[in-house]
Amino acid sequence: MIRNAWYVAGFSAEFAPDSITGQVITGRPVVLWRTRQGRAVALDARCAHKRFPLWEGRLLAGDVLECAYHGFAYDPSGKCVAIPALHETGQHIPRTARQRAFPVAEQDGVVWLWPGDAEPASHPPRTVEIGSDGWDTINTEPMEVAANARLLIENLFDLTHFYPLHAGNIGSLADARVPVEIERGRRDGLPYLKTVRRRHSFTLPPMTRDRFGLEVADQLQEHTMVGPGLFHVVVTVAPPGRLGTGDEQGFVLYQSITPRDESSHVWRRSTSCRSGTTWAASPGKSLVEAIVAGAPTVIEQDRWAIEQQQKMFGYPDDDYREVHIKTDGAVVMARHLLDEMEAAEGTAGPAQVRSQRSRQSSDAR
Amino acid sequence: MTVPAPAQPAVWGFCGTCERWQLSAAWGSPPACPECGSLPQPLESWADGTGRLTLILELALSTAGGQPAG
Ligand code: FES
Ligand SMILES: [Fe+2]
Ligand SMILES: [Zn+2]
Numbered sequence: 001m002i003r004n005a006w007y008v009a010g011f012s013a014e015f016a017p018d019s020i021t022g023q024v025i026t027g028r029p030v031v032l033w034r035t036r037q038g039r040a041v042a043l044d045a046r047c048a049h050k051r052f053p054l055w056e057g058r059l060l061a062g063d064v065l066e067c068a069y070h071g072f073a074y075d076p077s078g079k080c081v082a083i084p085a086l087h088e089t090g091q092h093i094p095r096t097a098r099q100r101a102f103p104v105a106e107q108d109g110v111v112w113l114w115p116g117d118a119e120p121a122s123h124p125p126r127t128v129e130i131g132s133d134g135w136d137t138i139n140t141e142p143m144e145v146a147a148n149a150r151l152l153i154e155n156l157f158d159l160t161h162f163y164p165l166h167a168g169n170i171g172s173l174a175d176a177r178v179p180v181e182i183e184r185g186r187r188d189g190l191p192y193l194k195t196v197r198r199r200h201s202f203t204l205p206p207m208t209r210d211r212f213g214l215e216v217a218d219q220l221q222e223h224t225m226v227g228p229g230l231f232h233v234v235v236t237v238a239p240p241g242r243l244g245t246g247d248e249q250g251f252v253l254y255q256s257i258t259p260r261d262e263s264s265h266v267w268r269r270s271t272s273c274r275s276g277t278t279w280a281a282s283p284g285k286s287l288v289e290a291i292v293a294g295a296p297t298v299i300e301q302d303r304w305a306i307e308q309q310q311k312m313f314g315y316p317d318d319d320y321r322e323v324h325i326k327t328d329g330a331v332v333m334a335r336h337l338l339d340e341m342e343a344a345e346g347t348a349g350p351a352q353v354r355s356q357r358s359r360q361s362s363d364a365r
Numbered sequence: 366m367t368v369p370a371p372a373q374p375a376v377w378g379f380c381g382t383c384e385r386w387q388l389s390a391a392w393g394s395p396p397a398c399p400e401c402g403s404l405p406q407p408l409e410s411w412a413d414g415t416g417r418l419t420l421i422l423e424l425a426l427s428t429a430g431g432q433p434a435g
Contacts, residue, residue: 185415326379332386361384
């Protein structure tokens, strides 16, 4: 599990003033709240006194969080500023009564948390559309997924599960035949991996036709993993030959993947369309509503699939090996990239989601 | 006199004979699988710190029984 990375703790609206939220991020229990000035802060959720979860506590005047057990109270920096049991004796608050504070950054409508032991090496990735008036955005509720976070990353890079997993909605064999360009490199000091699929003058399926009001179109689809916690998807559609012009339509989708532990994570999705764009089949509705309306079935199918995979991790591998086909390229590369990030901090997740020796033609069958 | 080739970064390639992806700096030129000598397809190209390759998916549509109507 990679800890030295920015992870989404929530969309800004998930952190109401005066409310406390508890989360587990990369195995670390964290309590988050917003100060009166509106700043989001995060502390280790295990009270320094007796480990009681601070997310069961309450906020007092002066942005102080009081533990519900013995009342140790902490300021946003994690310093203990009150211990009720000491009031009468006049003793000092021990200097060691201090909670670890985690770096938090709120940017573009997203609250990010850095759970790692190293200092943040960079700012969190930008998600400009989420926080911008120029875009209509719909955010999902956080979804708990009972699977290792890497299984979702693999699913998002997996180009061939549209059929059969998503057959009948977004899935067709023809989709799976579009050439895929895979690109990897570094940007802003962070490694990225990206797939690009271009389609020229293709006949849109009925659902997409209703959204964009086009029968035949060019389409560009870009999926980028921006660090272990964020996937950025851009889909652009235009009449043939009109990509890159004012005739473009489309959407931007951010998917955040926040590991809780090695067998579960929280998945969030945020979809944006340029504000004012409407649904071709029903101009009273915004385009982003139409796009989000089609998503739940697909989301549930993906969640179901990766939770099923996770369940199979419970059985010993013995002589089991995966078969890697040509179209697993992006998945194989993503594993390697994430392995390197884990190795850099001296950790390693379950063998089933790391690079592994695949079944090979030289193996006895 | 041979000019030493510039240090080759490890790049990804798929060997259809070995049936696997490999990350290797030893594909050589012309490229050949370091293990079995077959031509890798595809093989990543590397320039300016960026690796690129294109996958053409070859699904045997005719053999996929019971495919969805939509
Ligand atoms: S066909 Fe991919 S897991 Fe079985
Ligand atoms: Fe999917
Ligand atoms: Zn080979």
